[in-house]
Amino acid sequence: MSDTIDIIRTDETTHGAYRAEVEGADRQAELTWKARGKARIADHTFTPPEARGKGIALKLVKAMVAEARAQGFTIVPQCPYVEAQFRKHPEWADLRAETPS
Template identity: 45%
Template structure:
């Protein structure tokens, strides 16, 4: 699956243009980006796509020189499960 990158958004569509997966992370305050929405089509769940989306969003946030915060329930859980990866990308 090919991920497409936009400012504050990573997504994937099928060959017909139907949205299959998406994560959004708008800037909320100076230097912060909120991962506020993660979507994976039910037909693709359980294949690690949401994890891939979070990682792609975090990489884009890091490259933009911002820091992440999560309000999306999936992302909140991901942050709790991967504190070392967050530390590696963004420091303490």
Template identity: 45%
Template sequence: MSEQVPEIEFEESGSKGRYLYRADGAEAEMTFSKAGEKLIIIDHTGVPDAFRGQGVGLRLVTRAVEDARAAGKKIMPLCPFANAQFRRHPEWADVLKG
């Protein structure tokens, strides 16, 4: 029997939003602000110790990249973690705000 991996959730309210990962009573999040119609600014990624080393932070950023790509948006990763992920993933250059 295979384990179900929880989906990344998306919440949006006005000019702010966040991506969430919830499992076993813990919650990881990546927050962002919208700057106009075509730019999102990732400002924070928080991953509790319970999820460390499991790729949860990367999954949060990857979901934002996929969503931005699908919507024709750009991302400005001000969060140090998200910024580091963009440096490690040159294939995301199409959504990186230069």
């Protein structure tokens, strides 16, 4: 597998996703989100079993972080994987939103 992946972004205003085709898999890797005000709740990350451990999910999270910086939204890392990445990357702390009520 190549080190570069093409990330497909969808934004339906109230929800969206970052997805990537995975060679040899029937399903795409994905990070899904829901909008709450100026925050996006990262609620689910999935990588097909045959592609796990290759950094694909991290690339999806980094794509979301890059867009948060460019577009001015914050992120609620509700998904355990996204939460773990926020702990590993303290430089993202300014993008972390409190859980909206």
